[in-house]
Amino acid sequence: KQEVTQIPAALSVPEGENLVLNCSFTDSAIYNLQWFRQDPGKGLTSLLLIQSSQREQTSGRLNASLDKSSGRSTLYIAASQPGDSATYLCAVNPPHSNYQLIWGAGTKLIIKP
């Protein structure tokens, strides 16, 4: 059974620092992996989608990597800003279903001005 873990559950860093969020999954057989952002009281925003054949994806100050063999993905945020404060969730898409997503519990990120 696929399980997705995100550690730490919460992270607080000063503004301007580069940081890495971690996501691990127990079954390396995945179709793809996605990173989302969740703001309090709001829905989720898709940040990056990495296909299983890809190693990384970049969007602005965000870079997500995928290492299927080790069951890990990282989300790198460069030059963090207070507006980056949110909960970041990763989700994997198992190969047996092209639409179900299995979610981590998220990392709550606080960027201190």
Add this chain to the structure above:
Amino acid sequence: NAGVMQNPRHLVRRRGQEARLRCSPMKGHSHVYWYRQLPEEGLKFMVYLQKENIIDESGMPKERFSAEFPKEGPSILRIQQVVRGDSAAYFCASSTGAAGANVLTFGAGSRLTVL
């Protein structure tokens, strides 16, 4: 384009009452997904629908829960005889195709509190 619209945003029900949550997908999206999120937990898949069809309801409890996506109108998640354990945030997402292969657009969620 208003995105995915969910209502009500907040709903309070007493045990035994019914809860109806509505979701209007993004314009042009014909695939709708419902997820439930308990406090401090990730989302859990409940049901996947296309217009007039339930594609997969394996994540939805068989008793008391039902979902529909009619030809006209929003998708509706219905919870009958609610219990305290049903208190959660219910998120709807839509896409042009199957999730995983396509980017999901999420609504702001409906937060159900059962007293």
